[in-house]
Every structure is written in C-alpha cells, then in structure tokens.
Amino acid sequence: MSDDVKEVLCVRCPKGCRLKLLLGEEVAVKGHECRLGEEYGKKEATDPERVVPSTVKIMDARWPRLPVRSERAVPLVKVEEVIEELRGLEVEAPVKKGDVIVENVAETSVDMIAERDMEREA
Amino acid sequence: MKDAVVIGGGPSGLAAASELAKKQYEIKLLERNDELGGLLQQCIHEGFGTILFDESLSGPEFADVFIEKVDDAGVEVELNTYVKSVEKKDDHFEILTVTGEGVQNISARSLVYAIGCRERNRFEIKIGGTRPAGVYTAGTVQRLVNLYGILPGKDPIIVGGGDVGLIVARHLHLEGVDSLMMVYPEEFFSGLPRNAQQCILDFDIPYKPRTTVKRIIGEKKVEAVELVEVDENWAPIEGTEETYGCDSVILSVGLIPYSEKVEELGAVIDPRTGGPEVNEFFETSVDGVFSVGNLVQIFDYVDDAVKMSFVAAEGVDDYLKGAGRKRDEPVRLKPGKNVRSIVPQRIAHESEGKIKIFFRPGLEKENAKVDIRSEGRVLKSFKKRYIRPSTLEELEVSRGVIGGKKEVVVDVR
Amino acid sequence: MSISRKVKKVLDGYPHDISYGLDHGIVILEGHVDSHEEWVDIGLKVGEVEGVEGVVNEITWKGREGVKNKRKARLKKKFEENKDKRSTSKVYDVVIIGGGIIGCSIARELSKFELDAALLEKEPDVSLGQTRANNGMVHPGLAPSKHSLKRELNVKGNALYPKLCDELDVPFKRVGSLILITPKTLKKYRKYLPGGLYTFALKYVLPWLVKRKGKRNGLDGIEVLRGDEVLKEEENVTEEVLSAVKIPSTGIVDPYELTIALYENAEKNGVDFYLNTEVVGFKKQDDSIQRVITDEGYLSTRYVVNAAGLHSDEVAELADAREFTMHPRKGVELLFNKRLEDQVDHCLVELTIPSHPTSKGGGINPTVHGNIIWGPTAEEVKSKEDTSVDKKDIDKIMERYSSILPDLPESEFIRYFAGVRAASFTEDFIIRPAKGASNLLHVAGIQSPGVASAPAIAEYSVERLHEMGLSLVKDDDFDGSRKKIDRAAEMSENELKRRIEEDERWGNIVCTCEMVSEAEIVEALERGAASFDAVKRRTRAGMGECQESYCLLRIAEIVSRELEIPLNKVKKEWDESEFFDGIVRGEGL
C-alpha cells in the first residue's frame, strides 16, 4: 500500500464498509455505501482520533491498578506516546472518578482522568 | 420479607434494583464479588452508554451511574454473598446465603436473577492437545491486565474475533506484549467494525480469518499451537495445519448464560439463547422469578440490557401489586427462517402498549426484510439496513399486532 | 517346547532381523522394525509366551533411539553432578521411588513399623503420574485371569478399601457395577447364531458365563438381571439391553485424594517425603544398592522399592536390573457436569466380544463427587508423557458410549483428560525382587486395576521386603487416622454458621461452582500445596462447570498472599509453569 492510500473500516453502522481513502489535497473516499461513510472517511483521512484507555499503578487501594482514560479523543498518531507517558506513574488512593491523573498528556492538551473512585485501604 | 431480592450486581441487576426501590419497594441486592458493577469494572475502554446517555463512557463510569442510583434509592446491598440455595414456598421464596458474617435466611416475595454469563472454555470448543499453563479466557485476561496490571504472556495468540477478543487485543498491544496474533473462524471479524478498526487495524496487529486452533502444544507451559484453516462451516481443512509459536492462548469464543441456578428453581431454559425463557416482562416460566441482562441472552450493548431491566422492573411491580392480567394462553414467539434465537419467548399479558422483540439473525444480509408472521399471514414487516449474526437486532411492535394469536414467527429474508 | 524355542517361533512370524537373549525368564529383544506398532505387537506376543517373566524390548523403530539417548545423557549429567553430594545424614531402611498411589500406599504400610523410610518423587506433588488421570474405579477383580497376580491383589485390595478410606477420611462408595449385555455384545458372531439363538445366548448363556468367571475369581454376591430388571437398577440405560451381570463389590474413589491422604498420613507417621527429587542413578556394591543418587544429592539405604510407574523400566536399568520395558498406553476420559449426578448409579460396562479395540475395559462411571466419567480409550503411544487429547478421541468416546446412555446430553461434558498406563509386555503386575540387584524390589507394570489393588499391593510388597531380609517390628505409636480438609459445601447450615463465627474465611466462597471457601484453600496451602493445581486437587476449587473461568484469579490471589509470592509467580503446577508472564509496561508490581 502506498502512503497516499489508507484503508479503514467505516464504523457508522454494523456493515463496516471497507473504505479506501485516497489522500491528497482533496481526500477521496471509495468503498462506502452511503453518505455517512463518506463523511467518516474524510475525517479518518485528515485527523483520526481515539480515546485512550489504560491503567496506572495505585498504592493502598483494593486493586493495584487504577483505570484511566483520555478525557477526549487524542490524535491516533499520539496514542502510543500517551501510553508511554503513563509508564512508571504511581498514584495514591483515595482517588475520585474524574480526577486528573496527567495533565495535557503527551502535549495533546487533553488530560488523563480516573475512570472510577478508589478508596484508601490499609 | 423483602418485596424483591435481586441476585447479581452487574449493570442489569443494579438497574432493576434501583428502579424497584424508586417505586418504594423494599429491595435487597446480593452480589458474590466484593464490589458492584459486574463485568463492567474490567471493561475500562469507552463505548458504553451511547444509546442510553448519548455519551460514550467507560465500563466503570457506566457502572458508577447505576451504583449511585442504587445508593440513592436505598437498596440494601450485600457484597461477598454466596447464594447457597433458593426455595419456592407458596407465596414467597426462601434464600439461604453465606457470607463472612454467617449464614442467613432471606424471604422475598419475588426474585430477579441478574447473574450474567460465563465464558466458554477450551473444553467446550474441543481444542485438543495438552493442558499446560497459559490458556485463559479473554475475560480473565481482561481482569488480569486491567485490575492487576499483569500480562498473560509475552507472545499470546487470541482465538476469536468478537468484541471481547478485539478489546483485549488492544490492551495487550498497548500494555507491552512482544508480539500478538489473532485468529478467528469467520470470514471477517465478528465484533463491531468500530472495535475491529480501533483495536486491530489501527495498530496493524496480525490476524488470520478462517483459522482456528486445533491443538495446544507444550507440556508445562504453552509453547505453540497448531493452527488449521476452516471452511465456511468452520470445519477444519485437512492438510492446512501449521505450527505457530506462542506462550499463551487467549480464548474469546463466546459467553454462556449462568442459567443453572434458575433451572434448579424449575425455569424452562431456551436452548437457543442458553438462558431462561421469559415473557415480555422478563418473567421466567416460574411465577415471580424474573431474569434480566446477559442471563437472558448475550446483549451486545449494555445499554440494551439495562433498558430491559427497566421493563422487567415494571413486570415485578405488576406482579407485586397483583396487577396486569395474564392471558390464559401466552402467545409463543418462535424464531423462523434465518433467525437463531428470539427474546421474549412468549407474550403473557393482556395490557396495552408496545413490546420489544430481540432476535439474533442467522445470516449476514443487506437490506433485509423481517416479517412477523402467524399462521402464514404476515402481520408486520420491517426493513433492516444491514444484519449479521454477531449483532443482536431489535423490533418494536404494538401488542395489538400479535394479540390473540397462538404462535408468532419471526422470519428474515 | 522350551521358552527359547517358543520365543523364536513368535519372532519368525516377523520379516525382521531380531535377536533375543534369555536370562532367568527375562527375554531381551534387539533389532529394528519399521514402526512403533510392530514394536508393541512383537513385545506383547513374546510377553504371552508361557514362562516369560519379563520382556526387555530394545528393538528400535525410527525415532526411538534419539529420544532415548537424549534422556540418558541428561541423567548421566545429573548423576555426575550429584553422586558425591550427600543430601541427608540419615541412613534409610527403605527408599521408595515414585509417589503415585502405589509408592504412597507402600510408604504408609511401612510407616506401621519401626523403621526409617523415605519416598522420592520427581514431580512437585504426589499423584502426578497415572494416578491423577484415571477412572477411580475400584474394580471387583472380574477381568484378570484366575491365576494372575492381578486377580489376587485386585480382589484383596477391593476388600481392604472401606477400612482404609474410613481411616483416612476419604470418600469411598460401593456403587456396584453392571456388565451390560446388548445386541451389540456378540455382533461379530451374529451370523453363527441365527434367529432366537442370538437373543438366547445374550440373555441366558453369556451372563451365566460371566457369573461363573466371577465366582472362580473369588467374587461373591453376583446377580444376573434380565430385561426390565436391568432398567429397574439403572433407569437411563438403553432399552435395548437384554441382560446384565451385577457385581456388588465394585467401588469408586477419588484416586488423587486417596494418594494425598496416604502421603499425609505416612508423613505424620515418620516417612520422609522428598518431592521435586528425581532418581538419576545408583551406587552399588557387588549386586546391592548402597546409595540412591538423585538430582538433589544422594541418600543411603538398605532397601529400595521401584514404584516409578511408567518410568520403572528406566529406574530398573539405572540399577542394572533391566527386566522389563514399559509400553505406554494412553487412555482418554471425558468428564460430565455434576448436574447429571442422578443419571448414573453404577459403574457401567458394555460387554463386547471380542473386546473393543480402542476401549478395552472402558465404561461409564459415577465419581464420588457426583460427576460422570466416560472412558478410557486405549491407544499405544510412543511417548510416556503423551497425555494430549484430540477431537477425534472425544468423538470416539462419544460414539462408543452414547448408545449405552442415550439420553445423556453430550453437551454437558465439561472437561477431558488423559492418562498413560504403565503397561508391561507380560501385562501382569510385576512385584518381585530384582534379579540384578539383591535389595531392590520391583513394583512395576501397575496398570489398571492398580488403584483397586493398591492397598493389597502395599501389604504384598512389604511382605516381599520382609522376605528379602527387612526386619519388621510394629510401631506402637502408629496413628492411622487422618482428617480431610472440611468442606463448606458439605456442612449443615448450623455447622457452617459455627465455623464462620470462628473464622470468617469459611464464609468467603471463592469457587462458586463447587462452593469452596477461602478457609479450605488456606488449609490446603498450609498442608503443603505449592501450586494452583495442588490446591485444586485438595479442594476441588476450579473443577466445576466453568473450569476456572470465574475463580482462577481469585484462587491465585489467595495462593499469592499465603505463599508470599507475587501474583505473576503463582505456578499452575511446575516451576516452569508460572501462570502469567510480564507486567503492564514492564512496571513493578
């Protein structure tokens, strides 16, 4: 596959059309079966984004890991960088759902937040 | 005496319990684990709540919404509780529980089973070979990685291309396995396109369609698997065997409702769903025993499971009030052409309003026509843009359409 | 005809150059054949020759030599490393090699006397050989031929079971067996038995013959049942059944539970158990063993018992007492859900003449825990370690047995497993002083009914040791009783209440399929279980319908906490079988 063609699945309905995105000044979408697919393809071609779920180490809690996620979607190309930034991170219980665990993670201007409460346990 | 005891504190149990408590009933909820939320606590990815809240939450976040509701509504929650036995008396049920505090008898006027499902294991799908360390179900791995921070191995293979397998693949890839492979017997991933794209294709994780694991190799620890290609009927094609080196095997090969407990109470089990047969209010064939969530059938979206818990709560309400007239003979709902299973299996009440029918298609089809039919006559038709076996479909019909019939069949063509 | 001539005659039947030697009744075969099947076949034929006491089958087939040489090289290396390393200053009266049901039974029998005994087991727990993978049937002693040692010890062993299991607090049930005679029984001979003769033979002649054999073998209480009488005893069997022979003394037991109990009780009475300790050689003086060399150093001893199961031929060879060769024969079993507990009351065998080629002796058994077992198959395999199971084995068993219980839902099977029988070519038990080492007792070739015979094998073996010169003085301090790990699942409401008051862990049910509490798991660990599977064997946690899919991590968490090892270091069974490998992003736990 050359650099200027990208294949993705359309996620707008269960059919999952296999879209071919021809990259360039003007993105062309092929393989879609409806308008939604075209719209989705264009977005995927220019700036695909994903919410990143992961966990970080937590001390003095019921579980040794705290689930965290990016508050909003971050650019797909940044996902692995986001995960990398969590390496070695430790937080301490108690934690509340929505607490910011990392600010502006991997310079995406998105925060990593806690997905749940975790109380302090001896 | 409790008005209702809800067994199982996953999303469907929480939803049913909170709805009932809101109606001023005295409700007790029993959960075997040490926290509420069921499977959702380990599903740390987002994608929950899109139907119910028009917002994409993570599993724990979604669970939390209902945990709060249960708290606010004043449901009595008992964690770490093992239900040893349930007995039906004349007009109530006797439940015997075991906890760290002792053995307890609870009486309840009605029961709501919300105990979910378990994962199919290697024995059930007859994977041959040896039985070494390193063979896990995907749910166990999800728990292991997300709650304990431990990986199952350095180079796992995932068997099964459904949503659970896909989600686990992404976690393993991002959290540091050396290499990863997925095989599945279908032509293409059976999970949602969204999960296929975002979990496998986004990261170029290698996968093999129309392939399964025939044997596991390794005496003490998994050393390799023997892969084999399969045909459209998933029958292995002889001569296509190849050995693939790996240190763990992760099975994502289906979920099975925990129906044993309700069966012991006398409920009829539907072999097609694996769960108890229910009516439109999710009452099983035993009066006063309701069942909701993945115990009834495997729901793809937790949102749908929860919505049905609300319906079940109405049914429990009617039951407790002695309201709601039941028909002498229920209308039987039967899967017809190209339909694998159907829920509810019967319509028992006389009342007005609409009912929801869920069915699992038996084939993949674009612009499918779905007919509700009785004695050769089509009562109502629906058009579905795209259906496939791995996606549960939903129909809404008013009772008027099927009332008075003996048997109603759903066909796909 | 002399033995030698008879052996030659057998070998003449094969198109290969095979040489043979004969020494005190032991035949040693050498040469090369094309296949493993031929190797088995020749060995068995020679083993059948009257007067042959053992067959050492050194014939090679393609692929055999390599494996053997590799193993020998490994043992040699271990031997050199350990031959001068003393592992204990004790000098034992008896060292037993092998911690299966046989080794452990002998250990407990010896612990009744004033002597120092040790048992060496190469695996991390007892009962990991054949003993862990069998039907747990305590046969009555019908099948073996009248003059075999098997018959004698089987009938005796069976009779010793109730008392033994009572002392050791191990469940044993005398369920009785039914030998079913159906239209399939004589299918091969159907054409010789026209019309009514066939049914007559099946209904009247055959049961009578079976009963007569049983009587000759020393069994009491045998009954013949016909038609509906069979269905009254066992309502779910096929209605095609014509007659059955009922043998009341057949029993069932959990073989690893019993072996663990024997181990615990023998240890309590002073036997030293060395687990994870493999015998790699011997040091002899003249023809007597002085030291047993293990991979952990050597032990000095006066007598040695070779109860090494499938590996007893290798152990014999290490002691220059090569007198038999094992030919591994695999048996696959299917286990069904406890839910079906009420469906089968007796051990059921369908008689077929000639016996079914791949399921000799197989049948349907209830287990003491309420499951049902179908099997085993019988397949000669090349490797002693080959406990793999293939789909075709499962299908074969399904096909073979589903006609006996037509209504048993096949989908209710929850697990399969396989064991490898330690069969010798003479097929009888070999319990005798070695010809090549004066203080070594072979207890070998103990295939089925080894479990059933074990208590008698133990007594018989100790008698042989006594004949060899071991002095036996009763130990007055011997305490033969042992208590099992109590089970929450079996307790009355009040009993459980009381326990929980004492210790809340009784109320924490960890495995919900089998209702196993945290307290039981902790006790298993305190009694020496060192791995997940060892806990499982002692408590049944994880053995239910879901096959660990719910409780694996919960049990592992307790093992980790109690043994003070990180969760990812919990072992399934062996050191090389740690469950999990790696930590998220390589972070510390």
Ligand SMILES: Cc1cc2nc3c(=O)[nH]c(=O)nc-3n(C[C@H](O)[C@H](O)[C@H](O)COP(=O)(O)OP(=O)(O)OC[C@H]3O[C@@H](n4cnc5c(N)ncnc54)[C@H](O)[C@@H]3O)c2cc1C
């Ligand atoms: C890996 C995975 C990924 C998923 N991803 C998505 C997704 O992206 N989006 C989405 O919408 N849905 C998703 N789902 C589906 C969703 O999680 C389920 O539909 C939902 O969890 C079902 O809820 P439940 O309450 O029926 O069952 P569960 O969540 O299983 O809850 C059952 C509860 O009952 C308890 N219990 C069981 N037996 C007993 C007993 N005998 N006594 C007392 N308590 C008992 C259990 O401990 C558990 O807490 C996913 C599911 C899985 C497994």
Ligand SMILES: Cc1cc2nc3c(=O)[nH]c(=O)nc-3n(C[C@H](O)[C@H](O)[C@H](O)COP(=O)(O)OP(=O)(O)OC[C@H]3O[C@@H](n4cnc5c(N)ncnc54)[C@H](O)[C@@H]3O)c2cc1C
């Ligand atoms: C499928 C199957 C079904 C069966 N069904 C029945 C039945 O229903 N009833 C019945 O009565 N019998 C049955 N049997 C037979 C029964 O299982 C055996 O007879 C019995 O378990 C033999 O016990 P054992 O102690 O001799 O052998 P094992 O259990 O094999 O013990 C030998 C031990 O020696 C150890 N060892 C080997 N080499 C060394 C060494 N160099 N150093 C240290 N240790 C060593 C091994 O690790 C092993 O633990 C069945 C067998 C099979 C395979």
Ligand code: SF4
């Ligand atoms: S392009 Fe249209 S039809 Fe195809 S998957 Fe997307 S939304 Fe569905």
